[in-house]
Amino acid sequence: MKNLGFIGAGRMATALARGCVTANLVGAEGVLASDPHQPSREKFAEELPGARVTGENAAVLSECDTVVLAVKPQMMDGVLAEIRPHVEGRHLLVSIAAGVTLERLARQLPASTRLIRVMPNTPCLIGQGASAFALDAAATAEDAAMVERLLASVGKSYEVEEPLLDAVTGLSGSGPAFVYTVIEAMAAGGVAGGLSPELALELATQTAAGAAAMVAQTGLSPAELRSHVTSPNGTTLAGLNALAERNGSAAIQAAVEAATNRSIELGKS
Numbered sequence: 001m002k003n004l005g006f007i008g009a010g011r012m013a014t015a016l017a018r019g020c021v022t023a024n025l026v027g028a029e030g031v032l033a034s035d036p037h038q039p040s041r042e043k044f045a046e047e048l049p050g051a052r053v054t055g056e057n058a059a060v061l062s063e064c065d066t067v068v069l070a071v072k073p074q075m076m077d078g079v080l081a082e083i084r085p086h087v088e089g090r091h092l093l094v095s096i097a098a099g100v101t102l103e104r105l106a107r108q109l110p111a112s113t114r115l116i117r118v119m120p121n122t123p124c125l126i127g128q129g130a131s132a133f134a135l136d137a138a139a140t141a142e143d144a145a146m147v148e149r150l151l152a153s154v155g156k157s158y159e160v161e162e163p164l165l166d167a168v169t170g171l172s173g174s175g176p177a178f179v180y181t182v183i184e185a186m187a188a189g190g191v192a193g194g195l196s197p198e199l200a201l202e203l204a205t206q207t208a209a210g211a212a213a214m215v216a217q218t219g220l221s222p223a224e225l226r227s228h229v230t231s232p233n234g235t236t237l238a239g240l241n242a243l244a245e246r247n248g249s250a251a252i253q254a255a256v257e258a259a260t261n262r263s264i265e266l267g268k269s
């Protein structure tokens with residue numbers, strides 16, 4: 001890819017841009033990001049040496065054919081009104097905004113604008129992202145292949161029907177925050193048992209990474225793997241009982257569902 005534009009130079013734009021550059025999908029000098037705020041532009045340029053930044057959203061449209069819309073959902077309508085006069089047939093627009101539907105984007109852009117809605121997550125920054133995407137009717141098979149290549153360069157990607165993107169947002173978009181909370185809570189349990197905070201965090205982190213890799217690599221279900229850890233009347237059973245008494249699994253499921261519902265709500269606002 002010769003160039004890749006970002007409208008909004010925040011956290012997720014930085015994660016995607018750095019991931020794509022690290023994976024050699026685009027050179028750093030081919031990345032152009034716009035942001036109205038100088039400190040955000042400076043931070044982006046600092047985190048991705050060689051990338052270019054601008055205060056003008058229109059400049060991204062004029063230079064880049066593929067443009068990622070990486071602003072908060074609440075800013076999206078204003079940004080669309082601003083860029084609309086600059087959108088041409090050569091452009092592919094990729095929105096990563098939570099909840100913002102393809103219909104809402106298309107309504108505010110020239111007819112037949114090629115659009116793809118993506119839900120990535122922050123581990124894209126280190127090539128471990130989990131993303132899903134849905135195509136608008138005007139987007140072509142080549143557009144899909146391009147976005148798949150982009151997302152595959154920063155992790156795993158899955159094509160889904162658009163209505164499922166809210167559930168994807170609740171699960172993998174917001175999910176890193178839930179997993180960090182679990183890691184933090186496990187480490188706190190270790191500290192309560194006398195471990196230093198540093199060692200407790202290292203053990204909790206490696207345990208989460210190891211357990212995730214077991215699910216990914218053995219093909220066994222989480223339930224089956226859990227049974228391998230749990231000896232009759234042993235330590236794990238005592239821990240699982242404490243979790244069940246406090247509705248631990250239900251609480252985590254509720255977090256995903258609440259995030260999904262918030263994505264649906266954001267789409268309506």
Ligand SMILES: NC(=O)C1=CN([C@@H]2O[C@H](COP(=O)(O)OP(=O)(O)OC[C@H]3O[C@@H](n4cnc5c(N)ncnc54)[C@H](OP(=O)(O)O)[C@@H]3O)[C@@H](O)[C@H]2O)C=CC1
Nearest residue numbers: 008009010011012035037040070071072073096097098120
């Ligand atoms: N963070 C995450 O884990 C994920 C986020 N997303 C989605 O990605 C999008 C961006 O989120 P995130 O990166 O976290 O948010 P950030 O706030 O970090 O990034 C958004 C950036 O857009 C800038 N901005 C504000 N107004 C404009 C404008 N008119 N034109 C251009 N840029 C503007 C902001 O500037 P300033 O801050 O200076 O106001 C900010 O730098 C959101 O829609 C979110 O739903 C999707 C998946 C995961």
Ligand SMILES: O=C(O)[C@@H]1CCC=N1
Nearest residue numbers: 097098169173174175
């Ligand atoms: O919290 C949010 O709204 C964004 C979308 C998914 C992850 N972060």
